Each structure stands twice: as structure tokens, then as C-alpha cells.
Amino acid sequence: MESALLLVGSAVILGLVWKGAIASRDTLHLIGIAGTIAMIVGQGYSARKRTGLFRSWRIKEVLEHHTTLGVAGPLLVLAHTGLEFDGVAGLSALLMTVVVASGFVGRYIYRRVPAREKEEELESLKKRLEEGGENVEKDVEGLQRRIRDVERRLAYYRRMKRLLSNWRTLHIPLTALFFITVAIHIITIYYY
Ligand code: HEM
Numbered sequence: 001m002e003s004a005l006l007l008v009g010s011a012v013i014l015g016l017v018w019k020g021a022i023a024s025r026d027t028l029h030l031i032g033i034a035g036t037i038a039m040i041v042g043q044g045y046s047a048r049k050r051t052g053l054f055r056s057w058r059i060k061e062v063l064e065h066h067t068t069l070g071v072a073g074p075l076l077v078l079a080h081t082g083l084e085f086d087g088v089a090g091l092s093a094l095l096m097t098v099v100v101a102s103g104f105v106g107r108y109i110y111r112r113v114p115a116r117e118k119e120e121e122l123e124s125l126k127k128r129l130e131e132g133g134e135n136v137e138k139d140v141e142g143l144q145r146r147i148r149d150v151e152r153r154l155a156y157y158r159r160m161k162r163l164l165s166n167w168r169t170l171h172i173p174l175t176a177l178f179f180i181t182v183a184i185h186i187i188t189i190y191y192y
């Protein structure tokens, strides 16, 4: 519910900027700060995943917040740009868009990777089927078909896992590069 509100609110703000109803520099500036903070808070997912922080939060929920903030934040930042994209700030906005698009690709893959229990369950099923093979004499073909089916599912899961890992190898450096350009943009604004 809060997520939907945040997304709709951000989209409305972007719409208002687009229509010229919000044009004050100070307001656009504040919107940029809000959007940047939203994206930084969204990185709490990495903290939850890789450190001992936020243990009381379920990882699934944190990933949902990551997604919401990873869309709402960029919408606000897009509003902040006043839809002008010059220099480092423009590059930053471009990288941001790429990272968000990549996030959707990542989500597509992530949803196809099973929980570890599921994979273990399939592995033990496969073992049981293979061991049972000698005892079940009549439906050998049926048994072999079931084993092949389980093997296919396991192979699919492993492929998705590898794909997710490769995706992360691209996505994390992109994110780092993005935040570096944001830092340059902010430093440039305050020092010049
Ligand atoms: C992801 C974060 C951000 C992105 C991608 C971004 C991008 C941009 C872009 C594309 C512009 C328009 C540049 C132009 O006029 O050609 C802009 C303007 C501006 N940004 Fe950001 N921005 C971000 C965050 C911030 C933050 C956090 C601040 C302040 C702390 C900030 C301060 C400003 C200011 C003051 C301007 C107006 C400059 C002017 O009107 O001359 N931005 N930003």
C-alpha cells in the first residue's frame, strides 16, 4: 500500500514537472535530494544481504522495498532533472535509467531461481528415483522419464542461478559507476 502510494506520488510529481506545473529550481533541487536518498535507502538490500545489519527484516521484504525505492527514486530524480540532460548529470541520469532497466531484467531471472530447499528437494528426489530403479521392474521407462524430467528441472535452475550471478557481475559495477557520477554531479554543484 505504502509502496503504491510512493510510486504513484513520484509519477505524479514527474508528470507535474513535465507539464511545467513544478518549475521552481529550489523545488526541483529538493525533489532530486529526495530521489537520491530513496535510492540510497534502497541499497539497504545489499546491507541486509551481505552484512549482519537489519537481520530482523525478511530478505524478501527488503528486496520488495529495494524495487519500490529503485523505481520511485529514479522517477523523482528524473523529475529533478527538469528533463534536461547535460554533462555529467546527464550521464548520471542515463546510467540510472540503465540500472533500473537492468533491475527489471534481474528480477525476471531472480524469480526463476528456486529457493535452496527446492533444489535440495529435487536432488534428493532424483537420488531416490535412481536408487529405486532396481526395485521397480515393470515401469522402467516411466521411471527413466521421471529422472530425466527432474534432471531437466535441475539443469534449468542451475542455468538461472549462473545467469543471475553473471547479471550481478554487470549490474553491481554499473551501480557503482552510477553513484560515482552522482557524487561528481553533487560535488560539482556545491563547489562551482
Ligand atoms: C541520481 C541522482 C541525480 C541525478 C541523476 C541528477 C541529474 C541531474 C540533471 C540531469 C540535471 C540537469 C542538468 C542540466 O540542467 O542540464 C540536474 C540538475 C541539478 N542537480 Fe541533480 N541529479 C541528481 C541528484 C542531485 C542531488 C542529490 C543534488 C543536490 C544535493 C542535485 C543538485 C542539482 C542541482 C542544484 C541542479 C540544477 C543545476 C542548474 O540548474 O544549473 N542533484 N541534476
Ligand code: HEM
Pocket: 039, 045, 046, 047, 049, 050, 066, 067, 069, 070, 071, 073, 074, 096, 099, 100, 102, 103, 104, 106, 107, 108, 110, 164, 168, 171, 172, 175
Ligand atoms: C536506482 C535503482 C537501482 C539500483 C541502484 C539497484 C542496485 C542493485 C544492486 C547494487 C544490487 C546487488 C545487490 C547485492 O547483491 O548486494 C541489486 C540487486 C537486485 N536488484 Fe536492484 N537496483 C535498482 C533498481 C532495481 C529495480 C527497479 C529492480 C526490479 C524491478 C531491481 C531488482 C533487483 C534484483 C532482483 C536484484 C537481485 C537480488 C539478488 O540477487 O540478491 N533493482 N540492485
